[in-house]
Amino acid sequence: MTELISMNEMMAREIAAQSEILITCVAPLAERVAQIDVPAGRIFAGGCGDSAFAPAALGGVFAELGIDLEPRTSMELSAFTKFVSADTVLLSSISGGTKRTVEAANVARKAGAHVIALTCNGHSNLANAADETIVLPFTPLSRKTPHTLDYTVTLLALVALASAWARRPVEEISKLVETVPVLLENASEIAWATGSKINQDGKLFFLGAGPDLANANYGAAKFHEAGGIVAIAAETENFIHGMNFMVEPVDSVLLLAGAELVHRRSRQIATSFAGLANCQIVPVNAQDGVLGAFAYTLMTTFVLQYLCLNFANNAGLQVDRPRAGRPDGEKHLAIQSEIMAELS
Incomplete structure (x- = not known):
């Protein structure tokens, strides 16, 4: 421990x-x-x-x-x-x-x-x-x-x-x-509220479009790194063209929606999934201008970081170990090391 x-x-x-x-x-x-x-x-x-x-x-x-x-x-x-x-x-x-x-x-x-x-x-x-x-x-x-x-x-x-x-x-x-301390504090609160609804036995879906698809990929990657957790990143619109059938009641669908069009679509998805699985829009508000766009990126990033850490702590995952100490971690590490050592 x-x-x-x-x-x-x-x-x-x-x-x-x-x-x-x-x-x-x-x-x-x-x-x-x-x-x-x-x-x-x-x-x-x-x-x-x-x-x-x-x-x-x-x-x-x-x-x-x-x-x-x-x-x-x-x-x-x-x-x-x-x-x-x-x-x-x-x-x-x-x-x-x-x-x-x-x-x-x-x-x-x-x-x-x-x-x-x-x-x-x-x-x-x-x-x-x-x-x-x-x-x-x-x-x-x-x-x-x-x-x-x-x-x-x-x-x-x-x-x-x-x-x-x-x-x-x-x-x-x-x-x-200079506002990062405030952003981190707010992000921590959002992550706690959002993460409290995640069932740790289920899969995680991170959805976004445009820059938020990259944020979704980053979010999913944190869960991969923290313990080989099944976390899938996808584009918000493409998700409802077949991937939606993968969702089980224990799963969680987290929607990143910085752009208005994506936010409207995300609201539709969240409403439709309300009776089936935990589906929620991550409440980070978009802002105008260069600094607003950068602030949104940082805030979303911080929320995803805290979501991962909180999940790991609650599940007892050892984030520095292969697959966080879960079965076959060393085998997976050996495979990764072998492949990354070769370039072809």
């Missing part, structure tokens, strides 16, 4: 640390991104896992800034993207060692594209493969828990870079990040 407390408390500390670490990152990030030229051509951004979700989750922010950015996974960038010399490619990896992401950097540079790495390790393989590197100015507290702080620093770095390209003052970001 001591191990359970220490590692789950580490995740709690990582979530809480966002209130201090994010604000300390603003100035050094602003100084670094100011040195990077505005791209002349297409802009791609991505990575693997959370690093792929981050630029997609910021779609509303980029749109408000007038930055046309295409989020893609490292696999999509490595195998399915035809680069030209005018392209700019942003690739994120906290360790800088994610092999498929390094491959994407090499593929892009070989085609003449300009590659920018976002990583904590300025001497990593990713940094060495890039033309320029943004070293994320913080030290991760742990890499064994479902990633929280690492993800939001990546979000911040992407927004800082896009804001610099859009000639927006860094003070705007600073003022928003």
Whole structure:
């Protein structure tokens, strides 16, 4: 039980640390991104896992800034993207060692594209493969828990870079990040209220559209990381074209609805499922403008982080262990390690 407390408390500390670490990152990030030229051509951004979700989750922010950015996974960038010399490619990896992401950097540079790495390790393989590197100015507290702080620093770095390209003052970001303690407190309350209705014996469905589909993927990924929990992310509209038949009475459907059209559809889904399963709209309100879009992304992210932590604590899951200590965790870890060690 001591191990359970220490590692789950580490995740709690990582979530809480966002209130201090994010604000300390603003100035050094602003100084670094100011040195990077505005791209002349297409802009791609991505990575693997959370690093792929981050630029997609910021779609509303980029749109408000007038930055046309295409989020893609490292696999999509490595195998399915035809680069030209005018392209700019942003690739994120906290360790800088994610092999498929390094491959994407090499593929892009070989085609003449300009590659920018976002990583904590300025001497990593990713940094060495890039033309320029943004070293994320913080030290991760742990890499064994479902990633929280690492993800939001990546979000911040992407927004800082896009804001610099859009000639927006860094003070705007600073003022928003200063509100993170309040956002975290509100997110914790929302997560407790939302999570109290989740049956731990059921599956979890996270639904969203546009940037919220990326948020849904991030939310599901936290539950995968925390214990191999069955959590499925899907687009809100596509969900009702067949996936809806998967829902059992013990399951929970959580709807992320930042856009008005998606919110209207989500209300219909929640009403229709009311007699069958726990189906609820996560109550995070959309806001206008660049800062409003970023605040929505951060708030949604914090709610999902707390949902995962609370679920793990209530279920007695050891978040640092493979499958959280559930059966066959070591077998799954061995399979993952073998596959990730090979690149083909």
